[in-house]
Amino acid sequence: MTENKLTHKCKTCGAVIKISPEDLVITCQYCGETYDVDFEKIPGHKMLPTQDKRTIKENVIAFLDKNRTDPDLATITEIRANYLPYWVVPFNSHTHYYGVERGSVTRYRTKTRRVKDANGNVRTETYKEPYQVTVWRPREGDFNRNGKENIIARKHTAFYGFNEFERTLYLDNIIDFEYDKIEAAESDFINAEVDAHEAKMDAYGKIENDNRAQAASGLHKLVRCDSDIQTGDPLYVHAPLWEVRYTFENKVFKVSAAGDSGKVVKGEIPLTLKRRILNYIIGMLLIVIFGIIGNVGLGMTNVADTETTGIILLIVSVIAMGFSVLPLKNAFSIQLEKSMEKDIHKDRKKKLKARRKALKKGDK
Ligand SMILES: [Zn+2]
Structure with a gap:
């Protein structure tokens, strides 16, 4: 963050607003009015409501518990929401x-x-x-695809768990923006560095790519793809991503949660010395036990009667010994990382299915 703050007087409430030079959309911290760089009002500013701090805290504790980390030994040192700016761009498209x-x-x-x-x-x-x-x-085929594209209105977003957060973000249940709600949640409010025009262009590119991917799915090779895309006026929306820090055995770990659902999207899990030793023992046992079994199997391959059994034992042993990499890796690391990958994966599968369906419908 640069320290070079500019100020401007709010047209609505008269308060002096602090502005960073990179901000292209500015919201007054006092009355909640939103302006563009020329200080023209931007109407229709919306927000995604957030679960309260207590719920986020409870979910983080449940996350630690689920991942075999005693919540009583963890101290939450920081818990705050970042309200991130988005442009929601509505679109219609036809693809041939x-x-x-x-x-x-x-x-x-x-x-x-x-x-x-x-x-x-x-x-x-x-x-x-x-x-x-x-x-x-x-x-040859064609299909229509309509919807909305969410465009993050920041140039660089280095928030922990941001990618996981974005993949689960829908911006459906939005309400009118109120600055009081941000303050009640003790959040950081972040202005946009991307204006409505640039957001529309970004959305256009994403829509075109998605249409191309939809057309290519089920084809061996896509030869030509033309998309006719219309984008509507973007809606300015703020969405909450919670950042939580906790200490465990004098080390700091991070967890992120999506504000609207309150669900943990990504988190670090400490690997205690006890868990690391356990992982080491499991890894070594895998190698030793299956090393012996593999050897027995090898011996059996010399005898005609037991040849098949021997080969099977040998294959199983090699695979099992390969799996020893997993616990051994954990034995030498300080932390694990857990994310909502399962949910995200499910979500992707759903989308792909919908895509295929749409494609079949659109085919002539
Ligand atoms: Zn104001």
Whole structure:
């Protein structure tokens, strides 16, 4: 952050507002009115409400508990929300594409075989044997995609857990902006460094890329893709991301939570000496035990009767020994990192499914 603060008098309440030179959208800390760089009012400023501090704290404690870290030994030293600026850009788009699809057709070849009839006479008969051939077909289609694109209005966002936060952010349940609500949550309010015009351009690029990805899904190769995109007036919205710090055995760890759901999106888990030793023992045991089993398996491969069992034992042992990397890695690190990857993964799968569905609908 630069210390070079400018000031400006608020047109609405007359208070002197502090401004950073990089801010392109400014909200008055006293009356909550929002302005652009020319000090013209920006109407319709919205916000995503947040869960209160107590709920966030409870969720962080539950997160530690779930990850086998005794919450009684952890001290929360910092807990605050950052209200991050977003532009929500509504859009309509129509996409037309050409591509190549990979498919297969069944062909038959004529073969002969010798069969015995009921009388025991051997004769030769011909039959058709099916086989698959890969074919490439041209495909053309179009689809409509409408919605809204959330554009972060900061140039650099170095908040812990920011990517996880963004991937779970929908900005659906927004309410009218009120500065009092920010203060009640003891939050940091962050002005935008990206204006509405730039946000629209950013959104245009993202929409085009997503349309291209949707067209390419299910195709072997996308040859041409044209998107006709209309963007509407962006809505200025602030969304809360909580940053929590706690100490455990004299070390500091971070946890982030999404304000609207109150859910932890990412967090660091301390690995105590006890847990590290346990991981070390498990890792070493895996190597030793499966080393022995693997050796036994190797011996068995020399005897015809036990050859298959021996090979299976050998394969299982090699895989199990490979897995010893996981506990051993933990044995030599200070902390673990847990994030909502599962939820995010589910979310992505859902989106992909919806995309495929939309594609099928749009095809002619
Ligand atoms: Zn004001």
